[in-house]
Each structure stands twice: as C-alpha cells, then as structure tokens.
Amino acid sequence: MPLLELKGLTKYFGGLGAVRDLDMQVEPGEIHGLIGPNGAGKTTVFNLVSGVYSPTKGKVFFQGEDISGKRPDLVARRGLTRTFQATTLFHNFTVLDNVMVGFHLHSKINFWGALFNTPHTRRREKELRQKALEILEFLGLAPMKDEYARNLPHGHQRALGVAIALATEPKLLMLDEPVTGMNPEETRVMMDHISKLQERGITLLLVEHDMKVVMGLCKKITVVSFGRKIAEGGPDDIKKNPEVIEAYLGGEEHVA
Template identity: 50%
Template sequence: MLEIRNLTKRFGGLTAVRDVSVTMEAGKINAIIGPNGAGKTTFFNLISGVHQPTSGSIVFKGQDVTRLRADQMARLGVSRTFQTTALFDNASVLDNLIVGHRLRTRSGLWDVLARTRLAREEEKICRDKAERALDFVGLNHIHHRLAADISQEERKRVAFALALCTDPNIVLLDEPAGGVNPEETVGLAALIRKMVDSGLTVCLIEHKMDMIMSLADKILVLSYGEKIAEGTPAEIRANPQVIEAYLGSEHAAA
C-alpha cells in the first residue's frame, strides 16, 4: 500500500532520516521502533505530508505522493494521530469528531451561514460518521462530555475515532499507548487489531516493546535516522544490531 524509497530529510546540517526504504503492507500492523532521536516522528511527518523530503520518494497505492501536503494526503486516505492528543477542550467529544469528517465535505462558508440544503445534508453525514466512529472505539457513552473532562485513555480513543472520521485507508499512530497504564494498553492494542480486522492498514510508533512484539506483523527499526533492521517480531528480537541499539539483552533471551 505504501512504498518508501531512499527517503532522506535534512534540517540544515542535521540528517534526521537517511536513505530509508520500506514497504508498509496493506491490511497489516506495521510498527516503527527505535531509541529517542532515531527519526521516527520525522519519518511519520514525511509520510503524512507535514514535511517535504530532501530526497527519495513516497508511493501510495501506486501514486507518487512525495510532494503532497498533509491535507492532500489526508484526502487520499492517509490519517494520523500525534503523541499529544490535541482536542477542542471546550467542545463535546462528539463535536470534536464532527470536525474530522469536514475533510470530505463540499459546503463552504456561505452554505453554513445560509443553512443551505447541502450544508444540512453534510452536517447529518458528519454527525452520523462521528457517532459510528465513537461506537467503534467504545466511547458512545461519553459523546456529550466536554473533551477537557475525559481521561488520558479516553483521549487516545477519541484520537483514533478522529482518524477514522476522515475515511482513511491507512492510519499512522504516533505512540498510541503513551501515558496509559498496562491494562489500558491492552485495550488500545485490541482496538488497533480491531481497526485492521475492519479492513484498515495501521502503522505505529511505540516504545512499549511487549505491545509491539505481540501486535505487529512487521517491524522497522531506526537508529540515528537510518534503517538498521526490518522483519517479523521474532526476527527483530533476535537481531544483534537491534539488541545493541535498543531492545536490550532481556528481549534476546525472551
């Protein structure tokens, strides 16, 4: 679904991502791991159109999308979450999600102000989409609550739902289990698996190795912006370079 070829990103004299090539497989959970400063989030920013690469190419479903902006990538079906979930805290959870599907609407400012038929029809579509996304992530019971009043784990689920509201083909999850406890991590992992079972492709960055090793179909390992390994969890766990760079000897023995 997503093919990365010799991707490089330089910020002045710093090379954050260097000559990385990888394929993200459709209908799979593709994980990216590596120590802090390895270039993982920069890599996501390149894929999603937040940053433009210095060199290399990105091909999505057979189309060269290397120079597309983030909004163009989202319209093509690439959605992402961020390490910190930014919501409109003074709006309800449902209203936060209604905004997400606006990406797919055609009504403009005049339609909204004049309450045209198009605006009314699209508002209903956005609301229906938001309600289905909330149901998918198990949060229908808090649709009316202000975003400021929900827990960290619920914010993570809302971020998943917001990504789903854009009608994606692939979802990029940046540390989806960051800041939640082990029990909540298990629940989020089950939700990620549910997303893939529903037909989506997932690529995630995560530091919780137990979660990654039990969840991912394929893992890419970055270190100092370079790819040092790629393979199944079993292959990554046994890779000497990965053990030295990141995982530690306890994973080699597991």
C-alpha cells in the first residue's frame, strides 16, 4: 500500500486550476520528487495534503485512510508533516524553544496539566527537551541551541525548520524547497540530512528547483506543469522526457 496516495486531486482558485486531476503515489521509504516550473501547483499540492486547503475535487489518502480536507493539526498527528517554502520560525525564541514548540503541536501534555504544572507535566517536559536536543544534534544545530533563531545564518534557519517538523515525529515529511537561498556547502549539508532522514525510515516528498539535489536524491520524480502531471519516472527518464524539457524551456528554468 502506498504511504500517500492522491486520486484525481483538484484545486481551483476562482477560474484558475492550480492542481488538476492529479494522481500520485508515494511509496513507503522513498524520497519522491515533485518538480515543475514556477506556479505549476507544487506548493498547492502540499497545502492540499497537509490540510491547509480542502480539495475542490479528488481525494488524499494517507496509510489507506481518507484525510482529504482534514485539519492540519489532525493530519500532523497521523504522521504527515510539511515544511514551508519560506522559513517560518519563532525568531525571538531560542533554537531549542523552537523545537519545543514543534513538540507541543502534537504533545500529550494536556491543558490542565500545563496549567497546574503537575509532576507528570514536568517529567514530560524534561523528556521532550531531551528529544529536542537529539534532533538538534542530528541536524548539527546543538552548538547553537541557546541562540535566538533570528541570529542564525540562513542555512541553519532552514535546518531549524526541518528540526521543528521532525519534532512531530513524521512518517512522511514534505519539504518545500529546502535548499533555496543556500550556498553550495549548505546545500550539500542539507542533502546529507535528507539522506539520513530516509535512512532513519522517514519517507520524503521533496519539492525543489535545484535539479542537482532532485536528481541526486530522488529515485522517483513526478513532474507537474500548469497543475497537471506531465511525466513521472526515474531521474534519467525525466531528464530526457521531451514534455518535461518543453515545460522547462518554456520558462526560464532548465533541467540540468
């Protein structure tokens, strides 16, 4: 059974078909690429899957269950999390506290426990702190755990966005342009993190314009243009596909 399955997924904004009749399957354990020129509908797919938007038509299945139009926090609780195209951090929180906020998006600490600061709540906070530190360690951010997020260099801010997402313990992590604005060294480090996440058993759906990153990480790639799927396959098939080349050459981008 695919981990994620989109069936006829469609989203209209007024008369504009941002995503049209999209069928796609993400298999457990893979790094699946979703690419296409600017405005092709990639972020809209993420918004539909993560529950930010409801589909106009079609369905989203996660682990075989219909999650179409379910609220983002409920979707995240099932193990499906996304990062945002722009970095969304709590700039005036420390690095560690940013990850702690990520945990609270789905933590079992209930309202009354937090209010009365019960021993159970204190114990749970301590556990979460430990887990947060492990995530920061994993992403190479542990040395700056007490820095304000706003003071981090761009590459580290993007990595912190991934750390917050990891705090929800995703089975499927959707990354929207994780290396945008990164220099080659930061890009290499992020690619390494993504591979390691896969090794840890997390399935990844990757939207990215950097073709070296996409071709280097993904065994399977879905290409969309004007909201529709135009091709699907391995990196070599995609690079040679005339429709893909046409879609990219029509814009300013090129498939490397």
